[in-house]
Amino acid sequence: RAPAPGPGGVRTGPSPGAARTPVNLNTATIEELATLPGIGPVLAGRIVAWRDRHQRFTSIDELAEVSGFGQRRVDQLRELVRL
Numbered sequence: 001r002a003p004a005p006g007p008g009g010v011r012t013g014p015s016p017g018a019a020r021t022p023v024n025l026n027t028a029t030i031e032e033l034a035t036l037p038g039i040g041p042v043l044a045g046r047i048v049a050w051r052d053r054h055q056r057f058t059s060i061d062e063l064a065e066v067s068g069f070g071q072r073r074v075d076q077l078r079e080l081v082r083l
Contacts, residue, residue, distance in 0.1 A: 022082040025057040036080055043068050057083055 023032055025047065033044035043066075050066045051057060060081060063074045 022080055025060070025063070025081050025083055026051065036077060038073065038076065059083070 023036060030041055030044040030048055033039055033047050034041050046066050046068055060078055060083065061074060063069050063077065064071055
């Protein structure tokens with residue numbers, strides 16, 4: 001279901017279909033990661049920086065090692081990302 005229009009008739013939130021296909025943590029761009037709920041360009045950049053330093057994610061739980069992520073956010077994204 002698409003988000004309801006905000007002030008001035010402008011839709012807010014992710015576009016319909018955004019982040020419905022799991023995003024690959026090991027290959028996604030900052031733009032692709034930013035389609036995930038609660039992830040903007042800053043957090044997406046931190047994911048990419050972590051990936052660059054560690055070569056790749058081997059577990060979705062490693063997201064908790066990214067600055068700005070806690071277990072709650074990892075759990076919210078678990079079904080929306082893949083390796």
